Amino acid sequence: MRKIFTSLFFLCVLLTGLSSMAQVKTVTGKITSSDDSGPLPGASVKIKGSTTGTSTDSNGSFTIQVPSSSAVLVISLIGYKTQEVTVGNRTTIALALASDSQQLEEVTVSTALGITRQAKSLGYAAQTVKSEDLNYNHQPNLVNALQGKVAGATISSTGGGPGQGASIRVRGVNSIDPNISGDPLYVIDGVQIDNSTSTVGANPGGNSYGSRGVTNRASDVNPEDIETINILKGGAATALYGLRGANGVVVITTKRGKQNGIQVNFNSTYGFENVLISPKVQTEYTQGVLGVYTNPPGGIGPAWGPTIAEAKLIDPTHPDKLFNNYDQAFGTGQQVKNSVSLTGGSDAIKFFSSISQLYQKGMMPNTDNKNLSARLNTDLIISPKFKASVNMNFTNSGGYTYAADRFGEGLAYFSPRYDVSDYENADGSQKYLGTNNPIWGTANNKLKGDVNRFIGGASLSYDPAKWLNLSYRFGIDTYNDNRVRTARGPMYTGEAMYDNEQGFYGEYNTKFRTLNSTLVATFTTKLGEDITGTLRLGQELYDRRIKEIGTLGSILGIYNFFNLTNAGVVTLSQNLREKRLVGYFGEATFDYKNYLFLTVTGRNDITSTLPKENRSFFYPSASLSYVFSDHLKLPSVINQAKLRLSYARIGKDASEYSTFTGYSPYGSLPTGTGGLTIASNLGNPDLLPEFTNTYEAGLEMSFFKNRLGFDFTYYYSLSQDQIIQTQISSAVGYVTKSINAGDIRNRGVELVINGKPIVGK
CATH class of the missing domain: 2.60.40.1120 (Carboxypeptidase-like, regulatory domain)
Structure with a gap:
């Protein structure tokens, strides 16, 4: 039993x-x-x-x-x-x-190399600007549209005229050399694009011909196509972009198609602009000690000149009032924009397409800008494991530009006794009244640009296993910039010509092309029950080529016939700059219980602009995010609280050919034939890369169901072995030389406060 x-x-x-x-x-x-x-x-x-x-x-x-x-x-x-x-x-x-409308501020954000991460996992400062905020004022230049929306970023317009450039400085100036651009890197849908300002044709004959304002290429991008802009500020945020991200990165994500049928949107806007504040001028006393009314017999009159009433007794032609020529010179600017977009999709394909047309008439006389932009974004789901996307953007832009600072300088010299808007005689010559009329300059010394630009990108993503993703992205940014500079010559001997000299005609062309290719392998696995680890390994190639050609014909035989055969002297110019950069990088991220995040990166760049023995250099970064609101029990009014810390070391290279001593064309030989002469720059074969160490600490908190929050950041950076182009004694046969010299320390605080005092149901 x-x-x-x-x-x-x-x-x-x-x-x-x-x-x-x-x-x-x-x-x-x-x-x-x-x-x-x-x-x-x-x-x-x-x-x-x-x-x-x-x-x-x-x-x-x-x-x-x-x-x-x-x-x-x-x-x-x-x-x-x-x-x-x-x-x-x-x-x-x-x-x-x-x-969840209460958590929209915590959606994932696009970071370096198009990697999408939860905002709370970031151990560095990054600020996102959404489409509705970017386009609130219908600003046609996306850089100007960011003004007042990004902490730690200084945004300024370089000219003020329609289509003219604008620049961003993220966390101040990082280089001593004024010839080195401090602009951040711009990335649109994973494609690294150019935002440089070409000065070809803007100042062809030196100051004697007068400088003119020019555009930069960020003005080519249609702000209405943009879904979000994410500004990556610190070294840890931009580490994966390598030395090209040393000044920060502007990550632009354009709109994509959705699986909700076909939608058509049409938008038409009209706007106008006027000078907000002009200098205040006195209206009681007329022209001063150098004027014709202040030289009575026996001596010099008072320095402030006679009153208007006293002047009219001496000269009956004197106007009844003085002119505020700042008000007289500027008109009302206009802006007309029409755009249409088409979006839709299915389970296998999604697309977004748009076309827009913009016309701007400037407040400065004889200035304008036109922009025609077309975009097509396509996403393909080839299989559950294989995806692809193709993005294309074509832009044609251009117009007449002028230098705003040059225009303002001319107004400062012009006497209020005369109306600056009455600038031309019946025969077309300038009404010269002791100083040149800046409006006559805008009408008779012109720079017109015409740019055709294409930005394209293609990406592939393949998941051979649940723990492995392979992605490849290829991008191209190319444009052809044609400029024509015209300034008529004198009709008769002694005619006041401002900065036209004897008249000139110039044709200029810039061909720009960049290629960037990025391959990334992503491995994801669980490291125990509480830790998730992600490892990314990748390689990047960047190749840039810029070719500039110019032909300037001066001393026109027929004063208003703009043709090179009409020029007495023809001057040719040509410039070619090439650069290649290869980078290898890795990133490891660790997620502990979804409240503690650690990211470590390393990148090695090999650049063509440094000597062979110094062109390869490595730099690391590390960042930590601690979401203590998900770890500790806090008062119920606190929705989220995060502490972040980061460190990064960033490398930078030199401008093209800084290590090379070459030759320049010389066309002033007695025989009339061309030749070569030594270049003005003495190459430095011992040039080293420039390094910057950055440190950052921040605190983010949100309260009352995310209706109130703040983001506080303290940052510190030290740049050493600055690469600068310095003047040297001409006795050695050269003018400049690039050297490593000088340090820059940069530190500051940033504070962003978000509030929604009233929320509608």
Whole structure:
């Protein structure tokens, strides 16, 4: 009996265990967004009442083992409403999460190399500007549209006229050399683009011909095509971009298609602009000690000149009032823009296309700008593991520009006795009244630009396994900039010509092309129960070529016939600059229980602009994000609190040919033939890379259901071995030389305060 009882006991225990094991089952599923049915990577999937959980992969898929059919899964993701679902008899679960309006500030953001990460995981400062904020004032230049919206960024317009350039300085000046651009790197949908300002044709004959304002290439991008702009500020934020991101990075994400049928949007705007504040001028006393009214017999009159009434007694032609020529010179600027967009998609393909036309008439006389832009963004889902995208943007822009500072200088010299807007005699010559009329200059010394630009990119993404993603992106930015400079010559001897000299005609062309190629392998795995690790390894190639050609014909035979055959002297110019950069990089990120995040990066760049023995250099970075509101129990009014720390070392190279001593064309030989002479720059074969160490600490907090929040940042950077072009004694046969000399220390604080005092239902 004892043996029978013992056998029955063990049989019951075995059956009970088998019953428990039978209840444990594997559940797979996919989490998508209810907005566009797209997959949601990084969503948390946990078993309610336990610590067991997982997260979705890049396709939104997950796999989890549940103890029983009564288990409840809790699915959550920042920016979306949390949902709970009972497993029941299902082994596959498909769920769409709805957006949470109270968490929209915490959606994922696009960081370096197009990597999308949760905002709370970032250990550095990054600020996002959304489309509705960017286009609130319908500013046609996207750089100007960022004014007042980004902490730590100084944004200024370089000319003020229509289509003229604007620049950004992120966290101050980082270089002593004024010839080195301090602009950040611009990236549109993963394609690194150019925002340089070409001065070809702007000042062809030196100051004697007068300088003219020019555009920079950020003005080619249509702000209405932009979904978000993310400004990466610190060294840790831009480390993966290498030396090209040393001044910060402006990451631009354009609009994409959605799976909600075909939508057509048309937008038409008209705007005008006037000078907000002009200098105040006195209106009681007329021209001073050098005027014709202040030289009575026997001596010099008072320095402030006579009153208007006294002047009219001496000269009946004197006007009844003085002119404020700042008001007289500037008119009302106009802006007309029409745009139409078409968007749509299905499960396999999504697209966004747009076309826009812009015309601007400047406040300065005889200035304008036109811009025609077309865009097509396409996303393809070839298979669940294979995706592709293609982006194309074509722009034609141009118009007449003028230098605003030159115009303002002319107004300062002009006497208020005369109306500056009355600038021309009946024969077209200038009404010269002791000083040149700046409006006559805008009408008779012109620079017209015409730019055709294409920005294109293609990317491929392949998931051979759940833990591995391979991606490749290729981008091209190319434009052809044609400029024509015209200034008529004198009709008769002694005619006042301002800065036209004897008249001139110039044709200038800039061909610009950059290629960038990026290959990235991403490995993701669980390092124990609480830690998720991600490793990225990649290689990048950047290649740039700029060719500039100019022909200037001066001393016109027929004063208003603009043709090179009409020029007495023809001067040719040509310039070619090439640069190549190869980078190898790695990034490791660690996520501990979704509240502590560590990111470590390393990059090695090889640049063509430094000596062979110094052209390869390595620099690391590290950043930490601690979301202590998800770790500690805080008062209920606090929704999120995050502390972040980061360190980075950034490398920078030199301008092209700084290490090379070459030759320059020489066309003033007595024989009339051309030749060569030594270049003005003495090459430095010992030039070293420039390095900057950056440190950053920040605190982010939000309160009252995210209706109030702040972001505080302290940063410090020290740049050493600055690469500067310095003047040297001409006795050595050269004028300049690039050397490593000088340090720059840069530190400051940034504070961003967000508030929503009133929220509508």
